[in-house]
Amino acid sequence: MTTQSKSLRLATDLAEHPYAWPGGYPRFAVADDGQAICPACCRDERESIATTCGYDGWCVIALDVNWEDPELLCSVCSRPIETAYS
Numbered sequence: 001m002t003t004q005s006k007s008l009r010l011a012t013d014l015a016e017h018p019y020a021w022p023g024g025y026p027r028f029a030v031a032d033d034g035q036a037i038c039p040a041c042c043r044d045e046r047e048s049i050a051t052t053c054g055y056d057g058w059c060v061i062a063l064d065v066n067w068e069d070p071e072l073l074c075s076v077c078s079r080p081i082e083t084a085y086s
Helices: 003-016 039-044 046-050
Strands: 027-031 060-065
Touching (some): 003 027, 003 046, 003 060, 027 039
8 A cells, every 4th residue: 555545545534534433532633744634634635645745744644532632733724623531
């Protein structure tokens, strides 16, 4: 599987399922540069994610849950990423 297809697969999964199952915890994407990307930006920025070179900040390498960080912001839109526990 190529870097682009893995990245797009993860971003699509997050866009379609922004909450973990079971539990309903809010998820976000982790980019190759360590920044967070919200589910809405994963949906809206599909082209950038699909054409990533792997080292440009658009490569989604993992999905994670924002457990308790109320100051975690999306690196694309700068909106807060919902926390599981406030």
